Amino acid sequence: MLEIKHTLCPSCSVGCGINVVSHEGDVVGTYPYKRHPVNEGKNCLNGRNSIEAYKNKLESAIVSNSDVDIDKAIDEICSNLKSKDSDKITVFCSGNNSVEDIEAIKSFAEANNYNIASYADNIVDIDGEVASYDDVEKASKLIVIGDVLYTNPLIGRRIIHAKDNGADVYSFTPEGSVTANVSNEICDSIDDVLNNFGDNLDESSVILFNTVNSSEDLDKIKEIADKANSKILPVFSKCNSKGACEIIKAQSKEEFVELLNDTDLLLVFNDDLIPEIDFDFGSISTIVSFVPCENSTSNASQIVVPVKSWLENDGSFVNAMGETQTFSAVIESDALGVDEVIEKIQNKL
């Protein structure tokens, strides 16, 4: 039977709605969700492609490159957990997990005295009020750091609306990029754009960024925003990074690498760390991945446990502007949720 159901896009932190088409028990496509207030039916290519995660779903648990049943994999995880000192065990989660899953992961780590880590695009310490998308549209001036139109198009669209409303846009983005093409001025570095145009900001201005190189960059952004009474809006690459940061303090890249150096057993929940973090993951004796479909980190893991993909899950995300959005499963599934896997592990410890 053909069905079209609402959910949220999991591919960045904007929080766009998306309709998913299922047909005879399979996910077959997407359809514009025009009633959604964030994106009005518009999704970028990443968003529309996000259903691929379901199409490439892992069918079975894996231990040392062989398919095994889930319980066998759980036993293996438990014996690994029992054999290691808890301070050498690190549990990692990120904005790819829902609020509910992150809470379950946090309780699990705390109950067993494991290290817990979360990482959000090298952006740390961002709790506190941020600009809303409406603030961006109504801004008098915008400083934009990163090619936001290209990377997070449905916030990029708000920059266009701001421009149409007469805002001045100053950006750090490559020349010729789409963001550069809607900017009044472009600069070669984060420092330049902040130094050259920070003084132009006022209380109806916003500094919007999807990338920082260091915590100093972030401090500077905050300092300039504070001085002008402007707002900031960090835009993350993962849908629930804001929600994750509210539950587990995000680490900087350096802090995280330091922790990995001291880790013997790494449990990764729904993420692909290898392309993102420059670290020799081969130096960790055991990596366990809990993922809906394979990725480079799961390929480097000794144990892989399939979990529900976002399409099979219910829960909530907090989008970049801090709004909690709930979503429901669009297709039935016999995969386990992260909370169910954790319960199984905890019961056997």
Next chain:
Amino acid sequence: MSYVLAKSKNPDIQEAGECGGAVTSIFKYLLDENIVDGVLALSPGDDIYDGVPTFITDSEDLIKTAGSYHCAPTMFGDIIQKYLSDKKVAVSVKPCDIRSIDELIKRHKINPDNIFTVGLNCGGTVSPVTGRKMIELFYDINPDDVVSEEIDKGQFIVELADGTEKGVKIHELEHEGYGRRLNCQRCDVKIPRKANIACGNWGASDGWTFIEINDEKGEELIKGAQKAGILETKSPSQDAIDARLKVEGIMIKMAKKNQDVNYEKVSGIKEWDRCIRCCACRDVCPICWCYENCELNKSYFNASDVPPSPIAFQGIRLSHMSFSCCDCGQCDDVCPMDIPVSLIFDKLQKKYQDRTGYVAGVSDDVKPPLYSPAKEEL
């Protein structure tokens, strides 16, 4: 061609239907008699501004699809082509839906023997988020309190639970950038005469649906539903028939005026320089059906070229399908960068029309032209 006024004999459907509930009754007849496998229509999702395409296989479920969703700019052509081509389907179609279906039939992508098309006249659709904002701003009403909306006598009218109504002139709303979608403001096919029947409120007395029967299949639909005891009909007066044609003429005139004003703007479109090459405009277009084989996916197109040159990027699609563009506006709706994509496709189709007489999704027995002289002018 003949005309009939119709209404449902089922009191629940009559109550829930927009006019006489004729459309829902015809669907019920088709399902109950197993003439179709299913009905493709809309049902409310989050609220009345959210029409969600729904495939109904049990006639008991039809009641939730009754009524007109003026804030649901949906498209059914591609849904049938992609997912339902092996099924016998009845579908409610606005002019842009049936025009795309007609173009897909001409491309052998939809089998005409497999579908029953129940047309809805269309004065235009409003985007749901715009619709809600507009109701807050111009009506001073909480959009959540609205139980139904309609477009009548040049007004967009909302009704509250206590029966009170408030209307604002559409041209006032549109002057302020609200109202119907921009493509709808240009759309000059108001009665879907390529559908088996075309239903509407124009020319209808209260509680009745005015139906223009367009072909033999349409005739059978009305007779079948009557025979099944679910549809009651009577003949409309000549005055009603004339009044309906007069309103249609006025709407077309208004659309042509909007075309003249807006087609001129095409050469000034600067927005291409923010195109992120996401291909949403192509993927949503009901006329484009090549998918993976699309020229735009070929390796000689540099996919990292962002923004792409509009001549090369949009030019491919313009030369492949603009002569068949039915001005459905889906490409505008989904463009993350708010680029008025449909304006250029629609303008080119009209140019083509002026030269050849070919009206996309309307002209009979003409294969879609493979060579468009108009495209040379791009």
